[in-house]
Amino acid sequence: xxxxxxxxxxxxxxxxxxDRLPAVRGRLxxxxxxxxxxxxxxxxxxxxxxxxADRDDLxxxxxxxxxxxxxxxxxxxxxxxxxDGGVPxxxxxxxxxxxxxxxxxxxxxxxxxxxxxxxxxxxxQAGIAGLEFLCGVPGTIGGALxxxxxAYGTEIKDVLVGAEAVHxxxxxxxxxxxxxxxxSYRHASLPADWIFLSARLRGRDGDAPAIGARMxxxxxxxxxxxxxxTATGGSTFKNPQGHKAWQLIDRAGCRGLTLGGxxxxxxxxxxxxxxxxxxxxxxEALGEEVRRRVFETSGVQLDWEIRxxxxxxxxxxxxxxx
Numbered sequence: 001x002x003x004x005x006x007x008x009x010x011x012x013x014x015x016x017x018x019d020r021l022p023a024v025r026g027r028l029x030x031x032x033x034x035x036x037x038x039x040x041x042x043x044x045x046x047x048x049x050x051x052x053a054d055r056d057d058l059x060x061x062x063x064x065x066x067x068x069x070x071x072x073x074x075x076x077x078x079x080x081x082x083x084d085g086g087v088p089x090x091x092x093x094x095x096x097x098x099x100x101x102x103x104x105x106x107x108x109x110x111x112x113x114x115x116x117x118x119x120x121x122x123x124x125q126a127g128i129a130g131l132e133f134l135c136g137v138p139g140t141i142g143g144a145l146x147x148x149x150x151a152y153g154t155e156i157k158d159v160l161v162g163a164e165a166v167h168x169x170x171x172x173x174x175x176x177x178x179x180x181x182x183x184s185y186r187h188a189s190l191p192a193d194w195i196f197l198s199a200r201l202r203g204r205d206g207d208a209p210a211i212g213a214r215m216x217x218x219x220x221x222x223x224x225x226x227x228x229x230t231a232t233g234g235s236t237f238k239n240p241q242g243h244k245a246w247q248l249i250d251r252a253g254c255r256g257l258t259l260g261g262x263x264x265x266x267x268x269x270x271x272x273x274x275x276x277x278x279x280x281x282x283x284e285a286l287g288e289e290v291r292r293r294v295f296e297t298s299g300v301q302l303d304w305e306i307r308x309x310x311x312x313x314x315x316x317x318x319x320x321x322x
Contacts, residue, residue, distance in 0.1 A: 013047045013086065021090070022064035026053040026097075034082050034091070037074070039138070040272075041231045042280045043082025044310060046072075046091035054097035055197055062195075063171030065090070071168050072309055073195050075113060075140035079147070079234040083310035084280045094142060098197070103128065106203050107161065112142030112196045116149070119201070120215060129206025130159055136218045138234055142196045147305075148183045152218055157183040161200040168193040186238050186305055227265045231274035236287055237302040246270040248300055252293040259286040272306075284308060 018030040032049030035042060052058035065071070070089035074080065098113030103126035110119050120135035136151040137144060144156045145163050160178040167174075174194075182189025222228060237245040249255070249269040257264040261278030264286065265271040272283050291302045 013045070013088070017069065017089075018048050020066055020069070021048065021050075022061055024050065024052065024061055025057045027051040031086075032091070034074075034077070034087065037093075038077040038080055038082055038233075039231065040081060040233050040274050040278070040280070040283060042084070042274060042278055042283065044084050044086025044280075044313070046087050048090045050090050050092050051095055052092065052097060057097070058092065058094075058195075058197075059166050059171050059173060062166060062168055067169070071195075073142070075143045076115070076138075078138040079143065079306055081233055081280055081283055081306050081308045083284070083308065084313035085311035085315045087310040092195070094140070098142075104200075106205060108201045108203070109198065110141045110201060111198050112140060112145070114141045115139075116141060116144055123201075123203055124208055124211040124215060127206055127208045127211070128203035129211050130154075130203035131201060132211055132214045132218060135215045136222050138228075141199050145181075145196045145199055146188060146192075147186050147307075148188055149186075152221075155183070155185075156201075157181070159201045159203065161202050163199040164197045165190070165194040166197055168195055173197070225268055227267045227271050227273055230265070231278075232265070232271050233283075233306045235270050235305050236272050237270060237291070238305045240300050240302065243298075243300055245302060248294045248298050248302065249290055252290070252297045254290050254293055257286065257290070259289065262286040264290060279313075280310075281312065 013031055018028055021028060029049045032046045034046055072087050072089065072091050074091055074093045094113035098111040100111045101114050101119055101122045102109045103122065106128050108119060108123055108128065116134040116137040116139055119141060120131055123131040133152045133154040137149045139149065148155050148157055150156060157178055162175050162177045164175045239245050246269045254264045255269050256266045260282035261275055262282040263273050263275045265273050272286060294300060294302050
């Protein structure tokens with residue numbers, strides 16, 4: 001077991017939670033900053049951050065953790081807004097130990113922490129076609145499984161054979177077929193207390209150079225149309241049925257709209273960006289203002305695609321992750 005790292009409380013969390021947690025082989029850190037790991041570069045700390053050494057370390061932790069301690073799972077926090085008061089309980093970050101990718105015929109076996117881009121690259125190297133879209137999805141396989149991520153006409157459900165997950169409350173491990181996950185547009189019906197561990201994805205035989213060319217095309221289109229070099233959280237709102245969110249936002253006059261340090265991107269209006277000194281509260285409030293204006297002008301209600309977690313500033317001692 002590695003010794004748990006401790007730092008002084010910084011956001012209103014009472015000390016002591018880390019002392020109630022079971023022994024691990026990975027890393028536990030109290031009041032761990034999350035701001036620098038989120039793509040928005042905003043947000044408060046995790047009351048405790050846990051980086052499991054591997055699958056078995058995570059399963060053992062979940063089986064032995066106190067039942068009253070909430071857990072929240074992060075990947076690379078690309079489509080996530082952490083509120084300024086931080087995240088109570090234990091934040092589990094799946095990094096090393098969950099990033100392996102292996103080709104098996106026209107299948108790929110990928111850990112939940114594997115970057116979508118790296119999965120696409122591995123498929124290309126193995127001559128597996130059909131997974132090119134993943135190079136245009138910022139995030140990890142675990143996040144893609146949780147939200148049925150997609151891009152350029154393909155969603156994860158279209159290439160998924162099955163996924164292994166562990167129950168956060170009991171430590172039970174199960175493999176789910178794609179039909180058991182209840183996928184729809186940017187949604188999976190599997191309860192949130194199941195944590196994805198890995199996935200089997202299925203492509204088809206392809207030509208590596210042609211696959212690489214398609215990936216380059218996707219990445220070029222993404223760079224031309226999206227503010228990928230700024231502090232952003234990806235697509236902010238889901239596309240309502242029969243509409244494109246960015247068009248509704250543009251028609252509502254929100255292009256370039258600013259609140260505090262947050263701005264609606266002028267390049268792509270379905271992206272919020274941190275223009276330098278935004279807080280999570282700025283970004284969330286700007287998103288709500290966009291939703292209000294879109295409803296006022298079109299009668300269409302936008303639903304958040306970005307996942308928002310944690311508590312507002314000053315509420316860190318309230319307990320329970322949102």
